Amino acid sequence: MTPPAAPLDLLLLPSWLVPVEPAGVVLKAHGLGIRDGRIAFIGPRDQALKLAAHEVRELPGVLLSPGLVNAHGHAAMSLFRGLADDLPLMTWLQQHIWPAEAKWVDEAFVRDGTDLAIAEQIKGGISCFSDMYFFPKVASERVHNSGMRAQIAIPILDFPIPGAATADEAIRQGVELFGDLKHHPRIKIAFGPHAPYTVSDANLEKVRVIAEELDAAIHMHVHETAGEVQQSVEQYGERPLARLARLGLLGPRLQAVHMTQISEEDLALLVESNSSVIHCPESNLKLASGFCPVERLWQAGVNVAVGTDGAASNNDLDLLGETRTAALLAKAVAGSASALDAHRALRMATLNGARAMGLETEIGSLEVGKAADIVAFDLSGLAQQPIYDPVSQLIYATGRDCVKHLWVGGKQLLDDRQLTRMDEQQLSATAIAWGRRISGHHE
Structure with missing residues (x-):
């Protein structure tokens, strides 16, 4: 017996x-x-x-x-929510976000902004999120304390960023953090070269070598706008995705975020390499970056997950709302009312996100x-x-x-709409204080 x-x-x-x-x-x-x-x-x-x-x-x-899986975001940017609205991507980045980051982003900013994002996501039914922002060690500590699950992507750019003066320094910090957390039950470290236009071939090759060695994911903004693709063709004589393919970055470990521009050649590369696409419809709509052809990708067999992007370009971390937008937009883009039905939309917001992060055997579906x-x-x-x-x-x-x-x-982080481990009033007060500092209103 x-x-x-x-x-x-x-x-x-x-x-x-x-x-x-x-x-x-x-x-x-x-x-x-x-x-x-x-x-x-x-x-x-x-x-x-x-x-x-x-x-x-x-x-x-x-x-x-x-639990919902938010496959792309910049958690601490919740403190920049609504700071520079109604502007195109490059104006928004170069004239507003990058200067604000240079002025304000430090460990305290990342700590408080990540806490705010974690609380908002828990209240919205998100159990796992991908984060790509400065001071990733601080973000991972906040995730650890919160009880949430996350992929922390180490941001890598060719120029100095808060917390890392060079790409080499960022990679070194990432390798160290990867080692520290490799047995953590809820945190995975990935490498996050920011975008094809901010990372050189040499640094992308370094990322590829390290990611292969550690079997770590690569999380990257790719084909976010038509301008980005055009610029790459002028500079390298090839589209960004083709360049990443030449450098050996495509594969099941790659999470290509945005992908609003997809040619037949791009689609073939995604299918052959088994790369995942992370779709951020609301950020793409708000910045007028373009439309990811989700149904076309899905029918071709590409794994498509969904992400909110950061609160500075969305402006909420509401994955349920994002998934609804994704389902509606997919129908309009495909010209078909049966594109991305409700069940597939939910799969995109759960199991597909888990698969993109290499977590599909652990989360993303309710299975014994x-x-x-x-x-x-x-x-x-x-x-x-x-x-x-x-x-x-x-x-x-x-x-x-x-x-x-x-x-x-198995640990309850939200009980009858109330956070069990975080103080909502304290989080609000801290965020309001940051808002006053950043806007110059000292009271």
Whole structure:
């Protein structure tokens, strides 16, 4: 006889359970059991109720899904939210953001800005995010303290940045941080050459060598605008993606962020190399950078994930809202109402993001053995009725204010809309104080 399994730490009994894998499935009258931070049971409610559990939570009107994965952002830039709106990308960067960063960004800025971003993301149902910003060691400490999961991409540029005077120094810091955190259960270090136009061939080759040696991901803004592609053709005689291919950077470890410009040759390179694309529709819309052809990529077999980008160009870190925008935009761009349906949109915001970061065996779907990264959406409100397809309702009729609970690795970070580890009033007060300093209003 097999000995009885140890009691579950927690049994959740929602109205709907959407595992994401297998695709398109909605389980009704099912339970999900968590033990030691992992999913230990998924099955019919009557079976679930026979199991011993330290805690049982009835969740009527609630849809359980994998925690959302925000595959691209600059967390600490939440302190620049709304600073330079309604401007094109290069004007926004060169005349506003880069000077503000040079003046204000230090370890304290990154600490407070990352905390603000983490709290906003937890409240929006995000359990894992990718961050690419200065002082990555500080950001990783904030992630560690928060209980969240993250990929921290080390920013690498040809010119001095806050915290690193040269690309070599940034790479060296990245290698050190990678070593320090390689056994961390929730943090992965990646390398983040900023963009093809800010990193030379020589430095890109260094990144490739290090990433191969450490088996680390490469996270990079690529083909964000038509101007970037044009400039590369003039300077190198090739499109940025072709240049990255020549330098050996394409592959399953590459996360190409934005990709609003995709030729047939670009598409072939992405497919052959098995690179992932990170789609940031709202930032691209706001900066008028262009449209990533998501449906075309998806049908070709490219892994497409979704990201919010930073709060300075979005201006929120609302991945549920981002996913809705992605689904609507995909239809307009493809000229097809059936492009990127609700179930695929949710997959893009969960399992595809996990796959892009190399975390698909750990998170991104609700499967026995995976980490218990789970979000509970409350669909009992007036604006969600009546419910024919709860996933459609989630994507097209639900805002992030419906996020009720969030668990990462079985630990609850949001309980009935309240942060369990962070002080919301303190976070607001700190952000307001930064806003006054940056705008020059000393009171």
